[in-house]
Amino acid sequence: MTDTAANNLQLVRQHILEPAGLTERDLERVFGQLMAPGVDAADLYFQASRHEGWVLEDGIVKEGSRSLDQGVGVRAISGEKTGFAYSDEIILPALLEASGAARAIARSGQSGRLQAWQAGGGLSLYAPINPLDSLTAEEKIALLQRLDAEARRLDPRVEQVIVSLAGVHDMILVANSDGRLSADVRPLVRLNVTVIAQQNGRRETGSSGGGGRFGYEYFLEGDRALNYAREAVRQAVLNLEAVEAPAGTMPVVLGPGWPGVLLHEAVGHGLEGDFNRKGTSAFAGRISERVASPLCTVVDDGTLDRRRGSLNIDDEGTPTQTTVLIEKGVLKGYMQDNLNARLMGTVSTGNGRRQSYAHLPMPRMTNTYMLAGPHDPEEIIRSVKKGLYAVNFGGGQVDITSGKFVFSASEAYLIEDGRITVPVKGATLIGSGPEVMTRISMVGNDLQLDGGIGTCGKDGQSVPVGVGQPTLKVDALTVGGTAA
Amino acid sequence: MLVTETKAAQAGLPPQETLEELVSLALAEARKQGASAAEAGVGVDIGLSVNVRRGEVDTLEHQRDRGIGVTVYFGHRKGSASSSDFRRESIIETVQSACAIARHTSEDPCQGLADPDLLAREIPDLDLYHPWDLDAEEAIRIARDCEAVALAADPRICNSDGASLSTYSGIRVYGNTNDFLAGYKTSRHSLSCMVVGKEGDAMQRDYWYTVSRVPEELEDAESVGRKAAERTLKRLGARRLKTCTAPVLYAPEVARGVLAHFISAISGGALYRKASFLLDHLGKQVFPGFVRIEEQPHRPRGLGSAPFDQEGVATRQRVLVEDGVLQGYVLSSYSARKLGMRSTGNAGGVHNLVIQPGERDFRGMLKELDRGLLVTELMGQGVNITTGDYSRGASGFWVENGEIAYPVEEITVAGNLRDMFQRLRAVGNDVDPRGNILTGSLLIDGMTIAGE
Numbered sequence: 001m002t003d004t005a006a007n008n009l010q011l012v013r014q015h016i017l018e019p020a021g022l023t024e025r026d027l028e029r030v031f032g033q034l035m036a037p038g039v040d041a042a043d044l045y046f047q048a049s050r051h052e053g054w055v056l057e058d059g060i061v062k063e064g065s066r067s068l069d070q071g072v073g074v075r076a077i078s079g080e081k082t083g084f085a086y087s088d089e090i091i092l093p094a095l096l097e098a099s100g101a102a103r104a105i106a107r108s109g110q111s112g113r114l115q116a117w118q119a120g121g122g123l124s125l126y127a128p129i130n131p132l133d134s135l136t137a138e139e140k141i142a143l144l145q146r147l148d149a150e151a152r153r154l155d156p157r158v159e160q161v162i163v164s165l166a167g168v169h170d171m172i173l174v175a176n177s178d179g180r181l182s183a184d185v186r187p188l189v190r191l192n193v194t195v196i197a198q199q200n201g202r203r204e205t206g207s208s209g210g211g212g213r214f215g216y217e218y219f220l221e222g223d224r225a226l227n228y229a230r231e232a233v234r235q236a237v238l239n240l241e242a243v244e245a246p247a248g249t250m251p252v253v254l255g256p257g258w259p260g261v262l263l264h265e266a267v268g269h270g271l272e273g274d275f276n277r278k279g280t281s282a283f284a285g286r287i288s289e290r291v292a293s294p295l296c297t298v299v300d301d302g303t304l305d306r307r308r309g310s311l312n313i314d315d316e317g318t319p320t321q322t323t324v325l326i327e328k329g330v331l332k333g334y335m336q337d338n339l340n341a342r343l344m345g346t347v348s349t350g351n352g353r354r355q356s357y358a359h360l361p362m363p364r365m366t367n368t369y370m371l372a373g374p375h376d377p378e379e380i381i382r383s384v385k386k387g388l389y390a391v392n393f394g395g396g397q398v399d400i401t402s403g404k405f406v407f408s409a410s411e412a413y414l415i416e417d418g419r420i421t422v423p424v425k426g427a428t429l430i431g432s433g434p435e436v437m438t439r440i441s442m443v444g445n446d447l448q449l450d451g452g453i454g455t456c457g458k459d460g461q462s463v464p465v466g467v468g469q470p471t472l473k474v475d476a477l478t479v480g481g482t483a484a
Numbered sequence: 485m486l487v488t489e490t491k492a493a494q495a496g497l498p499p500q501e502t503l504e505e506l507v508s509l510a511l512a513e514a515r516k517q518g519a520s521a522a523e524a525g526v527g528v529d530i531g532l533s534v535n536v537r538r539g540e541v542d543t544l545e546h547q548r549d550r551g552i553g554v555t556v557y558f559g560h561r562k563g564s565a566s567s568s569d570f571r572r573e574s575i576i577e578t579v580q581s582a583c584a585i586a587r588h589t590s591e592d593p594c595q596g597l598a599d600p601d602l603l604a605r606e607i608p609d610l611d612l613y614h615p616w617d618l619d620a621e622e623a624i625r626i627a628r629d630c631e632a633v634a635l636a637a638d639p640r641i642c643n644s645d646g647a648s649l650s651t652y653s654g655i656r657v658y659g660n661t662n663d664f665l666a667g668y669k670t671s672r673h674s675l676s677c678m679v680v681g682k683e684g685d686a687m688q689r690d691y692w693y694t695v696s697r698v699p700e701e702l703e704d705a706e707s708v709g710r711k712a713a714e715r716t717l718k719r720l721g722a723r724r725l726k727t728c729t730a731p732v733l734y735a736p737e738v739a740r741g742v743l744a745h746f747i748s749a750i751s752g753g754a755l756y757r758k759a760s761f762l763l764d765h766l767g768k769q770v771f772p773g774f775v776r777i778e779e780q781p782h783r784p785r786g787l788g789s790a791p792f793d794q795e796g797v798a799t800r801q802r803v804l805v806e807d808g809v810l811q812g813y814v815l816s817s818y819s820a821r822k823l824g825m826r827s828t829g830n831a832g833g834v835h836n837l838v839i840q841p842g843e844r845d846f847r848g849m850l851k852e853l854d855r856g857l858l859v860t861e862l863m864g865q866g867v868n869i870t871t872g873d874y875s876r877g878a879s880g881f882w883v884e885n886g887e888i889a890y891p892v893e894e895i896t897v898a899g900n901l902r903d904m905f906q907r908l909r910a911v912g913n914d915v916d917p918r919g920n921i922l923t924g925s926l927l928i929d930g931m932t933i934a935g936e
Contacts, residue, residue, distance in 0.1 A: 057757075060590035065564040066581045068574075080537075085546035088568040101546045104620060137588040160757050196759055196870065203758060205870050245875070247898065247934035248727040278537070279643050280680055282687065358549065395865045397877070401680055401689040402722075404894050406864035406877035428866035428875040428896050430934075480866065480875040480896025482932040484727075 004124035004312065005182070011128055012173045012183035016046045016070070020090040024117050027175050029092075030074075034099040035177060038078045038106040041338065042099075045073040045315065046090060046173040047357040052132050056144035056163040059152075073357035074098040077339055081105040086358045120174070120182030122312040123319050125305055126213035128185035131167040134215025140165055143191075143216070143225060150229040151195050155237055159203070160196040161229075165189075167216065174317035182317030188212070188308065188464060190452070191219050193228045197236035204242070206235030207410075210451035213306045235392065235411055238423050245412065245427035245481025251384045252429065252477040253415065255391030256377070257448035260467035263298055264368055264456070265396040265405040266433035267291070271325050271333075272458075273340035273351070273363040275400050282403030282434055283331065291331045292437035295373050298326040300335055302350055302366030308452040309367035309466035316352035316361055323349045325368075326437075337363045355461040365456060369468030373443025377471040380442045382418040388479050389413045389420050390429070403433040428480040436474055444471030496615075497528055497655045500667045506570060507659040510554050513579040515661065519556040519586070521597050522579075523660035525794065526552045526570075533650030534620060536627040538635070542646050544620055556582045562595045563587075594821035597795065600662045602817075602827055604798035607791045611784040613669035616651040616699040623649045626675065626705050633709030634679045640720060641713055643680035645689065650674055651699070664796040672787070673699050677712040683720040690715035690861075695918050697785045715860075718881075722891035725882065725935035731856035731909065732897055732931040733849055733883070736916035738862050739926040743777075745901055746770075747834055747921075748869045750810065752819020761872030761902050762810070770810045771905050774842070777805035781835035788920030794832035802828070804837070837921045841913035849912040849925045851886035857933055858883050859897060872901040878933075895935040904928050 017023075027044065034042040048070040055063045071088035072095060083105035087094035135143070144163045151161045170186040192209030208231035212218065219225040254262055267283070275281035283291065292298070302320025304310050311320045316338050324332045336344070337352030340363055353364035381389065389412060396407030408428045413420045449468035456465040503526045514522035531547035552575060553566040563586030567578045631647035650673065657667030676693035692711035694703035734742055746762075754760035762770065771777075781799030783789050790799055795817055803811050815823070816831035829835075844852060863877035875898040881888045912924030 058592075060592055062589065062592055062595070063562060063564065064585035064589050065566070066585060067566040068578070069568050071568065079540075081541045082543045083545075084543060085548075087548065088550060098546070105541055105544050137585075141588055160759070162757075196757065198758070203870050205759065205868070247896075247932050249934075249936055278645070280645055280687075280689065358547070360543065360545065397863045397865075399689070399863070401687045402719075402893065404863070404877070404879070406866070406896075408864050408866040408875070425871070425873050426866065426868055426875065427898065428864050428877055430863070430877040430894055430896050432894060478894065478896065478934050478936075480877070480898050480932075480934045482875075482898045482900075 005122035006119060008122065008128055008185050009119050009181060009183040011185055012171045015171055016048050016090060016173055022092065026092050030095045030099050031177055033096055034074065034076050034103050036103045036106040039076045039103060040078055042076045042177040043316065044175040045357050047071060048171045049356065050132060050169045053164065053166040054140055054144060056148055059148055061141050061144060069356065071357040074102045075360065076102040076105060078106040080343060082339065082360065084360050117179050117181050120180040120313065120317045121319055122182060122184060123303055125303060125310045125312055126187060129187050129215055130169040131187040131189045131215045132169050134217055140216065143219060147193050147225055147229040150226050151193060151233050154230060154233045155197065157197040157199050157237060157240070158195055158233055159198045162194045164192050172315065174315065176317055180317055182313050184312045187214060189214065189216055189218065191225060191228060193232040195232040195236045197240055199240045202240060204236050204239035206232040206239065208232040208235065209453055212308050212452040213310060238411065242423040242425045244483035245424040246388065246479055246483050247481045249476050249478045251387035252474045252479065253380055253384060253387065253389045254472055256444060256446045256471050257468060258450040259390060259393055260369055260450065260469035261393050261396050261407050263370055263469060264365060264467050265398040265407055266431065266436050267298060267326065268365050268368045269398050270400045270403065270433055271335060273334045273336040273344065276334050277340045277344050281400045286331050289331055290329050291434055292326050292329040293440045294329040295443040296326055296329050296437060296440055297371040298368065299324050299371065300351065300365055300368045304367050307367050307449065307466045308454065308464045309365070311366060314350045314352045315354045316348065318348045318350040318352060320350035320366055335363045335365065337361055353463050355463060359461050362459065364458065364463055365465050367449065367466030367468065369447070369449060370470065372445050372447040372470045375442045375444050377444045377446050380444055380471055380473050381415060381420060383442065383473065384415040385417060387415045389415050398433065404430065405433050406430045424481065430478045430480060436477060439475040440472055441475050442473040446470045497530060497653055497669060500655060500657060503655060503657040503667060504665055506552060506575060507657055507665060509572065510552065510575050510579055511659055511661055513576050514554065514556045517579060517583045518558065519583060520559055521557040521661045522555065523597055524552065524554045525656065525658045527654060527656045529652055529654040531650060531652035532618065532620065532623060533648060534623045534627055535646045535648045536624055536631055537646035538644055539628060539632065541624055552578060554579050554582045556586050557596055558586045560591050560593050560595045561586045561589045563589060594818055597660050597662055598797045598817040598827055602797045603662065603664050604666065604792035604796060607666050607668065608782055610782055610789045610791060612697055612789055614671050614698040615653045616673055618651055630675060630677050630705035630709040633706045634677050634713040637710060637713030638717055640681045640683055640717060641679050642682040645678035645680065647677040647709065658794065658796055660796055666792065668791060671697050673702060675702055675705060675708050677709050679712050679716050681716040681720050688716055688719040688722065690719055695787065697787065719891050722879065722893040724894050725892050725933055727934050727936065729930060729932055731853055731927060731929045733853045733856065733858045734926045734928065735858060735860045736912065736914050736923060736925050738859055739923045740916065740919055740921040741862060742926055743837060743839060743921050743923055745867055745869065746905065747814055747837060749901070750813050752813060752815040752823065754869055755813060756819050756822035759870045761869065765810050766813065768810055769808050771805055771808040771908055773808045775805055775808045775908065776803065776840040778803050778838050779834055779836065780838050783836050786836045788834065788836040790835045793829045797827050797829040797831065799829040799835050834920065839911055839923045841915055841924045842911040844910060844912050846912060846914040846925060849910060849927060850883055852910050853883050853927055854886050855884055857897070858888065874899050874901050874904065895933055898932045898934065899930070
């Protein structure tokens with residue numbers, strides 16, 4: 001066990017268990033009730049989460065908010081069945097009541113016993129700090145105001161600037177029925193600038209930001225925060241000149257970094273363990289098959305230093321890892337949590353995640369990206385006679401059963417005779433995950449990860465994630481513009 | 485099955501008086517800390533949901549959520565805080581957090597409580613609370629019946645994502661320092677089913693659901709299962725389309741989304757930020773002359789019904805679009821003041837938006853479409869409210885001679901919402917009751933469809 005894991009466990013015990021007067025004996029009592037015959041596994045998830053948000057608009061700091069959310073989720077698993085209950089009161093009677101409800105999926109009768117408690121392991125990817133305290137309120141406000149001033153200074157066409165700053169101090173403790181106690185302290189910050197520019201009555205927006213698992217001082221390093229403002233202005237002003245996007249199927253070159261949302265939608269969700277255990281994914285039963293062009297190696301990696309999608313342990317107490325999903329085009333593995341791993345006869349890959357104590361864990365992505373390839377990005381552009389070059393995206397969505405996925409470009413250009421020409425308006429791109437991956441004909445040598453802005457939604461649960469990719473070329477993808 | 489424990493976990497909502505005391509405590513504490521005005525909302529929700537897959541219980545979940553949110557004003561400076569902890573000392577701490585924040589926010593003359601003369605004086609009973617005394621065993625039985633019908637519908641139905649039944653009850657209380665203190669209870673129940681069909685190597689899934697405030701008004705389990713299977717089967721063998729321009733018929737379950745974009749564009753936040761393609765369109769022709777859109781907040785048992793909005797402002801029936809002309813915006817107190825107008829009782833959104841149905845049923849709408857695309861599912865977020873640019877992933881059916889010809893997928897539909905509203909040719913009377921926006925199918929001319 002690392003020192004960080006031990007420290008985190010001690011810290012979280014002090015913050016959550018001790019104020020509630022909960023001892024290890026009490027946890028044993030709860031498990032004694034939870035572990036009915038036929039219950040294969042159970043866990044308790046304690047959480048205390050503090051969040052703050054500040055918003056500047058019209059040049060003034062309009063809103064600020066703080067919230068405290070804490071509670072405990074209780075889960076019992078019997079075969080494929082899961083029973084779940086939670087309480088926002090961390091006290092023994094509430095825990096016992098929740099365990100009674102959670103174990104209702106199994107037969108009643110003699111209760112089981114728990115092994116002796118032992119501390120679980122974990123990685124040391126970020127410091128156990130409270131980011132909310134990393135700057136004073138005055139410093140946070142000064143930061144927002146600087147970005148507002150910078151955006152307005154850059155271009156007289158900037159009409160509106162909205163700057164938001166948010167931080168989360170999340171403490172969790174997982175007690176598993178195998179006797180492991182694991183804890184994590186997870187800082188997360190996010191800064192964003194949105195700009196509206198106007199020219200002759202036409203208005204367009206631009207947006208940029210970043211974040212990760214550190215304190216707010218990250219944004220003060222060099223010109224990082226100012227660059228968000230500059231980037232947002234650049235996008236908004238560029239969009240003022242954008243023409244109608246084309247409609248139809250054509251070669252598409254995707255820029256590096258955030259356009260990796262392609263991978264998240266086209267293959268990421270389809271390789272989550274639950275869909276494959278149930279056989280509802282278009283990738284189900286295809287391990288060892290070729291599912292992408294040989295240029296493609298895709299990994300999910302929860303172990304990257306201070307990244308938004310990184311975790312020292314997942315929400316079941318399993319340390320995160322680097323999981324190869326696709327290697328040189330061949331499907332290698334799925335992302336697993338405990339339940340689906342057990343039912344598929346394998347082990348968790350540290351991808352068991354949940355939005356909060358009030359939600360059930362399931363297999364989720366962490367940071368998902370494609371490794372760099374051999375091609376020079378310039379060469380990739382030059383290879384396209386007529387197509388689209390898309391460098392910024394909004395969100396995406398996938399139907400994991402049919403494999404059809406979409407993602408929406410917010411900054412894109414036409415490629416004509418191997419050259420980037422005019423900017424085009426935002427448009428949705430649509431394709432079939434398994435097909436699109438086989439049509440990746442060039443992969444750049446310029447792998448980039450996104451700036452720390454992604455949030456993934458699944459079954460109504462949101463978790464922070466990362467994506468990344470090098471520049472890549474898809475030979476045929478459908479572009480949903482309006483121009484013939 | 486431990487039925488008694490299941491019921492205990494679902495034990496009723498707290499009495500309204502208990503929550504009113506918490507709100508009063510928060511407001512008094514805010515005053516004590518020097519706030520010139522304050523408002524607080526408290527909510528408690530309890531629920532039970534089961535998911536059954538291939539005849540077996542997949543998940544059984546008991547929900548119990550609660551929260552208190554406090555906003556304080558020091559003159560025109562605002563601060564907010566919230567907590568899930570209802571203990572007295574925690575509520576005081578929450579108020580202190582809000583006050584600490586208000587010391588750092590800026591003076592903004594538009595901030596403040598709702599105008600007192602707009603507050604709801606009477607709280608109409610809208611018949612929104614019909615709790616379901618349902619134990620887990622019964623819930624499982626209903627979900628199992630529903631899924632069984634879907635699985636048995638056809639040999640091509642090869643797999644299932646399961647059937648889910650959920651029931652929720654909730655209570656909200658809101659109060660502010662202008663002597664407003666009121667609350668009401670609501671319930672919401674739903675049953676859904678999603679199955680997978682296979683033909684050759686291609687799999688398709690689709691679903692159906694029913695939702696109501698009243699258990700007895702839910703569609704029966706067999707019907708939900710049958711429709712889920714029918715919808716899935718109809719999608720098998722889907723093809724792509726050649727890129728073209730054609731009229732598009734939005735089935736009622738997706739037509740709701742088109743009107744949701746309209747609401748976004750006439751919402752105060754987008755208007756005062758000048759981030760709407762319908763900026764300065766009040767009194768202007770936005771839809772063709774036959775279109776009438778109302779907000780009906782007091783529909784008994786309505787899924788979007790509410791006696792007052794999130795600031796205590798009385799909700800009222802009103803006309804938003806008459807003869808195609810925009811008659812009103814969707815405003816909270818803050819956005820109204822920014823625009824020099826008055827709140828429309830829409831802090832938190834609209835309450836039952838109703839577009840007047842036309843003459844034709846769904847069959848009639850297909851005839852009216854004659855040749856074009858019927859959209860039954862949309863994907864992605866490709867909508868820009870600032871510009872009206874619209875581009876979304878779609879699947880559905882190609883229609884020839886007013887009849888469904890074949891299923892289609894992996895296409896996009898695109899246009900500009902301002903043009904799309906003007907090109908609305910007809911509204912069906914096939915109204916989908918399952919939401920806050922009540923509309924029949926919508927037929928829109930001249931959309932760009934991108935495909936092969």
